[in-house]
Structures are given as structure tokens and as C-alpha cells.
Amino acid sequence: MDASLKASFTPTGCLRASINLGNPILANKDPRSGQPVGVSVDLARAFAERLGVPLELVVLDTAGKSVDAVRQEQADIGFFAVDPLRGQEISFTGPYVLIEGFYLVRQDSPLQHSEEVDQPGLRVTVGAGSAYDLYLSREIKQAELVRAPSSPAVVETFLAQGHDVAAGVKQQLEADARRFPGLRLLPERFMVIRQAMGTPKSRGQAASDALYAFVEEMKASGFVADALWRHAIQGAAVAPAGR
Template identity: 45%
Template structure:
């Protein structure tokens, strides 16, 4: 399921980015004449609905700033999970997206350097015998994931004995976990904390099984657009834009990715 919203991205922020977008780059970046940005709501640390239904988080902020820099009208295409976002890459629905870097996806999209890094971990029942990550990879253990999420792609090869149970979206995986019958649910730490931090019947395991590198991406075959997006992301990191927006959104526990040499 996806939804759309169109806006003129003119709202300013204190720190701006100064990437230059020439005519040829703009034509390649936004061939329909407007910037179509896919926003994945499956990771609350990066994008979510705020008060009044407005999009909040670093990914929408980057989309708005990119639209402001380019002078393009911003169209946001909303998805409930990364797998659904990626599934539309061949459908000419979006021009830029915010996805975890993954070798499988890289067959169809080109990535910038990462802009943030987030942890993948597990939530388990408080009375579960599995209270450490390495205890879960055993026969008969059932682990819920969001289908085609970054952690699904990773765990599908990393786990040797446990059974992976796939739900359609991150939210659906949490709902299914809450109904019982599974040993753990995998997810992004901030998403799990938002759901379970105040629950005394659920533990979120310490540490992480993967560090997920989040980047901007564009469909393959747009080299000018990729070069401009790469510059945009590097300047967003070095200028302090990303740090400022993470603080403003209350997401300052998210780690900013290091600059690219």
C-alpha cells in the first residue's frame, strides 16, 4: 500500500546544503518535472507521522531540503515498509528513496554513501529462555521479521537453524508478535523501543545483530542524479544539517554515518 502527497517544499531550516543541480542533472533526477520521493514509514527513527499527520523524521527532512535546493515540487509516496518501497523500483513511481544499503537491492538501485547507521536487534518475551542474541539460532525458534527489510535480507543468510516468519510490514510483524506464538521479533532498535519500552512483559535485547546503513538511492542508470545526490548527502552530514534535524525530531540517539573520504 502506498499513498501520495504533493507540496511545495519551501520551509526553511537553520542549516542549508549547497549542492548545485544543473539542467541535465535535474532532468535525470526528476524526469516527470517534480521530485517523487519514496518515504518508508516502517522505521520510526527515520520517518513517521507526526501530530496532525505531517511527515516527521530525517528522511522527510532530506526530501524537503532536496526539493528546496532543486526548486522542484515535492511529491511524497508513502510506504509502510522498505520491501514495498523497493518492489516499486521498476514501476516508475519514485525518483529517490531512502533505503538500507544492500547488495541484492544494488542490482536495481544506486546508493549514495549512508547518512545514518541504525541497529537491528530483537524483542523477546521477558520470560523467554532466549535473552541473548546468539541463543536464538536454534531449531524450533521462530523469529518474526518484516518481509524484504534489511534485517530480513541479513538474517535469511546469517541464521542457520531458527525459523524466519515473514510479515508484510514492520508494524504487522509487531502485531503478530503481540498475539503470541513466536520467540522473537527482529527490528530496528528505535522502532522496538517505541513499541515496547513501557512494557514489562517484553525485553529488547542489548547489542545488535547488524548495523544498518541508511542511504538515499535512485533507480539504476541515472549517473548525473547519483553524483548530485551523493554530494547532497555528504554536505548534509558535513554542514550539520543531519545532526540538527535529528535533534529537532528527538532522534539524536541515531548515529550519523561518517563522511566519505
Template identity: 40%
Template structure:
């Protein structure tokens, strides 16, 4: 399997697409250092195959996916989605995270996730995110609007756009922690299955990468680096 994984690197360099818009998986420190489970997995993979790691940083999952097949990254981290799977190859998930909504603190009519899909309610989401795709398929009554990356959508919501904004719970909590005008719902919009991903279909390479992910889960590596950011 190591030979197949080593083939992912180009000229001894492994380019890993890292989405900083998901705080449950990635945290960017003030000096630019990336911490969290996704960067840790990228470092472990590069170390195992003897490659230098180059992180290709993106502000949102939609941008990572848009660059798949453009020769800009060799391995990435995305939420599993059937439509994305037509273009890219996923491993089994290494972690499952929650997405939910933030609403105005004084919006008493929005107390639960089930209250969101109602006539007259407007919902904001990050373009191309896993929860964007989920809401596109499931919303029946509320109006859905999109705004760039997760931080873009959070900023637009804070500035007054829409009645609710969707996001990964950890990202919403991090962004709105000091904003008393915003309330984060306790319910779950959807569970997002996060996986490692190749920018194209390659049965041999994705099998090897899936074995790498399985080892990282079974030996406690994923759990240790997920707990480190809580």
C-alpha cells in the same frame, strides 16, 4: 551538480519514497505530517532544485524496493544491500542505525542476540527489510518467518507469533514501549547503513545525489534532524 539533481524531478515535482516503518528515520504525526531525517532530506533536496515535493508513503522498505523502476518515485531512502544494488543506485550512507530483537519478557533463555540462532527458536521479520536479508543469510539454526511491514510483524509477534521479532531498535522501542510482556535485547543484530537511492542506475545522477548527501552530513544537517527525533 544542481542541473543533474534537477533532472530527477518530473515536471517540477520531486516524488520521494518515504518508509514510515523505520521510526529511527521517519515519524508520522497524528495529522499525517512526516518528521525525521529522511523527510527532512527530501525537503532540502526539493528546495535546492526548486521542485515541489510529493511524498510517496510506504509502510515498509520491501514495498519501496518493489516499486523501483515502476515510475512511482524519483528518489528514496533504503538500507544499502548488494542484492538491492543490482536494481537501484545507492549513495554513501547518511546514517547508520541498529537493528535488534524483541522477545517475550519471561523468555529467560533469550537474554542476548547470540541466543537467538538456536534450534527450536522461531524469529519473525518484516518482509524485504534489511534485517530480513541479513537474517536470511546468517541464521543457521533458528526458523525464520516473515510478516508484511515492520508494524505488521510487530503486531503478529504481540499476538503470539514466534519467539522473537527483529526490527530497528527505535521502531521496536516505540511499538512496545507500553507492553511489559515484551523485552528488547540490548545487543545489536546488525548495523543498517541507510542511504538515498535512485530507482535505476544513472552514474551522473547518483554522483550528484551523493555530493548532496555528503554536504548534508558535513554541514550538520543530518545530525540535527536525527537528534530531533530522539
């Protein structure tokens, strides 16, 4: 990359990457070192190497905080679900992985299918600022959305406050269902989440194009598939080429 393009990504001299630990498919803390690891961390490291600059991880616990870090230019790149609201200030690449959103209910719930969730009087727990929150805020017309502090806290909030439905990443909900007996997933997904990289729109079209090309290369080369395998991530698929 030429010097001007490199400078657009690194105004502080290093590449600051916003990492969201609220989505375990993309990033987690290593139990031994305590350091963030995952597909998004691997991509951030590879892009910093491509630029030839040091990498600084801006580690946050929710998607909303991660988006705000890039929106406010406290980070130069980030890893988010593509959403029109976020896209007002952030330039997105094509998705690098696809993740499914599911609903979780109690075993004795009368709900059997995802399309039954949007009913008057039902309370649906979502992680504040998550892709599910943004999507369901547009799509849910009759049920009430109740926001947990973060995506990992959704099921605990759902149980503690006696809500009717929990919404989230399928793998997170499955793990919570193993921790808390008497819960089940509804059989159909309610959305497919397109996880992409993003950079502030203020960095210019050339920066947006360069980041897009990087993600396409990482998908085509097998880098993303290898990272999913290396981190033992199940239930996420490498996204097809393009947007």
C-alpha cells in the same frame, strides 16, 4: 545542477521521493497535521530545493514498498538501508544515519544473547522486505524466519502467533516493550543498518554521483544532526563521511 542532470531526477517535472513510514526513526505522521515528517522528509525537501523543482512525497508503509517504488521508477529517490540485493537496481549514496538492529524476547525466554537466536525450532519474526529480513535471510541458518506485514507490526505478530524472537529497529522494539509488559531486549545488537538515499541505476552515473555528493554535504554541514535533534530521534547516529 545543469539541465540534463536536473532532468534525470525529474522526468515528470517534479521530484518524487519515496517515504517509508515503517521506520519511525526516518519518518512519521505528524499527529496534528497528518503529514509525513522526519529526517528523510527534510532531506527530500532540501534536495528538491537544490534542484529547484516541486516535491511530491510517495508515502508508503513498508520498506519493501518504498524500495519497489524506486526500483519501478514510480519514485525518483528513496531512503533505504543499504543492501546488496537492493543495490542490483538502485544506486546508493553513503549512509546518512546508522541504526541498530536488536532482538526482543519474552521475559521468561531462555535466550540471553543474540548469538543464541539461530537455533533449530526457533521462530524469528521480521518485517517483510525490511533490512532485517534481507540480512537475516542470508545470515540465519537454523531458525525459521516468519514475516510480519510490516516492521511496526512485528511485535504484535510475534505475540499473537507465539513466536520466539522479534527482530527490528531498537527504538521500535523498546517502544513496543513499554506497550506490552513481559518483554525484554537481548543486550547485543545483531546488525548496524546503514540508511542511505538511492535513485534508480537507470538515471545514470552522473545522477548517482550528484546524490552522493548531496548526502555528504548534508552530513558535513550538520543538517542531518540538526534534523535528528529537531525530530527528537534518539538511538540513531550521523554516519561518518564516505561509504
